[in-house]
Amino acid sequence: MKAFEFFASAVFWVGLSTVALQPTYSMAEDEAPEQLNTGDDISLTPDHPNHFKAFAPELPEMLARMPAIDPETGLHVSEVKPGLFYVTEGVYQSAFLATDDGVIVFDAPPSFAHKLPAAISEHAPGKAIRFLVYSHGHHDHIGGAHVLAHVEGLEVVAHADVAESIAKSWRPGFLAPTKTYTGPYELSLGGEKVELTPASFHAEDVDTIVYLAKQKFVMAVDTITPGEAPFMNFGATSDVGAYMTFFDTILEYEFDHILSGHVSVLGTREDVIKARDYAQDVWQTAGAGMATFLNRFNATLAEFEYKNANLAYRATIEAVRRDCARDVIDRWTGKLSVVDVWADSHCQTVILYNIMH
Ligand SMILES: [Zn+2]
Secondary structure (H helix, E strand, C coil), X not given: CCHHHHHHHHHHHHHHHHHHCCCCCCHHHHCCCCCCCCCCCCECCCCCCCEHHHCXXXXXXXXXXXXXXXXXXXXEXXXXXXXXXXXXXXXXXXXXXXXXXXXXXXXXCCCCHHHXXXXXXXXXXXXCEEEEECCCCCHHHHCCHHHHCCCCCCEEEEEHHHHHHHHHCCCCCCXXXXXXXXXXXXXXXXXXXXXXXXXXXXXXXCEEXXXXXXXXXXXXXXXXXXXXXXXXXXXXXXXXXXXXXXXXXXXXXXXXXXXXXXXXXCECHHHXXXXXXXXXXXXXXXXXXXXXXXXXXXXXXXXXCCCCHXXXXXXXXXXXXXXHHHHHHXXXXXXXXCHHHHHHHHHHHHHHHHHHC
8 A cells, every 4th residue: 555545545534524524422432441452562561551461372272283393404394195295494384296207396485495405305305396386476485495596497487477576676585487477377297286376365466376186285375374363464465455355265276275374384274264254353343443433533633622633533543443453352362363463453454444445
């Protein structure tokens, strides 16, 4: 989103509200709560309402799902389907498929890409790396690709828009794609097939859904975080409207595992359904809150003696956001980890989307 759009929208709201509407909302309802306010800074000061211990701990069922990281390699590598290996260092995720004619690697996060060649040699001994597939163009998922620069004949496969973004990027570490596509694309190696489908749910240019039908394995990076509420601003999506459509798109695929790029846990269909229900709940809760926005803004502006419309606007956003986060946290604590850490940012994301669309 562009700053000027927000500004223009703010002026619209402020102008319309100041001229046309009478306040009907009571400020008393908007008074800041004295307990934990998840929108504020997390405090290290004992007895502060926002002391970090006031936030809920990670759910035991989430902790139980985390795979052990090998202390020697710093990685967890598991064969989730014959020849298909899942790799994580605990924060980022990647995978590789060993075929009769060599190996296909999916993403190369800089946090552990340098460990991938050894992991591949160990689990697919004697097999050459033939393809590296990019899920999207963000450095934190593919910026470690340079460690494969020495691999003879390596094909780097990405959407043409990702190739263009990489060509313009100042970040080191990328390998320029050698094979690009603009529509659905199929990769074949050693009798195995990989379907690449351009999509839009996260990156500012394009995302790709990677699908291995035989292995019932799908990859859609920076979407859900299995067992947890999504990361800040719904995985820092560049388009929350498009993000909301991701769930139905991905659920059309038949899959047992979803690699979503973050946390150490490989996701399941149930994780996608739970994340969809969560996102839709935030969407509806923030949307309902926005229906009260004008009245609340006018009440706030009156309270501020009509002296500072921008301040009243911000106070109103904070009030709507706080109510949304409180309701979402009430409903989802115990069902997903870290809801109280991120719900506030999710509400904020939907509120801004509502203002502008
Ligand atoms: Zn990303």
